Amino acid sequence: MRLKLDIDPDIVAMMAAEVAAGERAVSAAIREAGSGLKDAWRAQITGAGLGARLARTIRAEQFPQGKPSLSAAALVWTKAPVIVGAHDTGPLIRSKNGFWLAIPLPAAGKSLRGGRIAPGEWERRSGLRLRFVYRRAGPSLLVAEGRLYTKGGAVASRSKTGRGATTVAIFLLVPQVKLPKRLDLARDADRALDSVPGLILAKWVEGRSG
Numbered sequence: 001m002r003l004k005l006d007i008d009p010d011i012v013a014m015m016a017a018e019v020a021a022g023e024r025a026v027s028a029a030i031r032e033a034g035s036g037l038k039d040a041w042r043a044q045i046t047g048a049g050l051g052a053r054l055a056r057t058i059r060a061e062q063f064p065q066g067k068p069s070l071s072a073a074a075l076v077w078t079k080a081p082v083i084v085g086a087h088d089t090g091p092l093i094r095s096k097n098g099f100w101l102a103i104p105l106p107a108a109g110k111s112l113r114g115g116r117i118a119p120g121e122w123e124r125r126s127g128l129r130l131r132f133v134y135r136r137a138g139p140s141l142l143v144a145e146g147r148l149y150t151k152g153g154a155v156a157s158r159s160k161t162g163r164g165a166t167t168v169a170i171f172l173l174v175p176q177v178k179l180p181k182r183l184d185l186a187r188d189a190d191r192a193l194d195s196v197p198g199l200i201l202a203k204w205v206e207g208r209s210g
Contacts, residue, residue, distance in 0.1 A: 103139075
């Protein structure tokens with residue numbers, strides 16, 4: 001008995017077309033899931049009051065680039081991982097040297113480099129020396145002898161008699177700070193992952209009907 005197997009070229013073409021349709025469906029689904037996750041994380045950040053600038057650090061990229069693939073993948077990340085990660089985990093922050101964390105009060109003003117000003121920078125800019133004040137019932141303080149100006153900052157008194165000078169609290173001193181958890185990035189990542197199978201099926205059917 002002899003068996004002869006002929007492969008119809010149409011079947012080969014149909015299989016190749018299905019593979020191509022699958023590649024397009026998977027790539028489109030991954031692209032939509034990645035873009036949706038990026039938008040969801042950005043919305044979380046702005047919704048938590050952390051600002052549009054931090055939200056724009058969330059980026060998304062798809063691989064491979066420029067061609068459909070059954071192994072398509074999306075990468076969603078932030079260009080500010082330390083800041084975003086801190087708000088996502090709510091860590092306990094301690095001083096690097098094991099002493100105090102200096103929390104600037106309104107009289108401290110802003111750092112010239114952006115962000116919070118440190119005691120050393122404040123002393124260099126103001127020309128005043130900070131003095132430690134221990135408080136048993138509450139955070140200790142770093143204070144300066146000077147005068148307040150309209151925006152709440154402190155400067156040395158111009159009067160030789162010290163007129164107008166007062167003791168101004170510049171920094172609060174605390175041993176540690178618990179940063180509140182303001183983000184839940186894993187929640188949106190899980191939702192994006194769960195959506196992928198349905199998106200692939202929808203894109204596949206959409207490609208066939210189109």
